[in-house]
Amino acid sequence: MHEMWSSMKAATNRRSFLKNGLATAAGMGLLANDSFGQSGDEEKGEGSGRLTFGDAAMLRFAAAAEIIETEFRLRLHDWRNVIEALGRHVARSAGSSA
8 A cells, every 4th residue: 555655646746847847848948039049139159148049949959858868767667666566466476376
């Protein structure tokens, strides 16, 4: 029973993390599009000290890749736990029926 509660709690935390992480990434994307990527009449490029549209796009892509990687690792960890628990259950069942 304790294991089930722990896994449900972990799933809730992961959902909260994803929701907050995606909201943060979206907010950063909007911020980059509105203020940093728009130089107006000022000099654009490497020496201007401004974040270019391409740089902002690369940062958004990297942030999205980090979120996807984290979700993949969490799900992989969850599946490993499920497989280990199933293996223990099968071993117990085989031992009791023999």
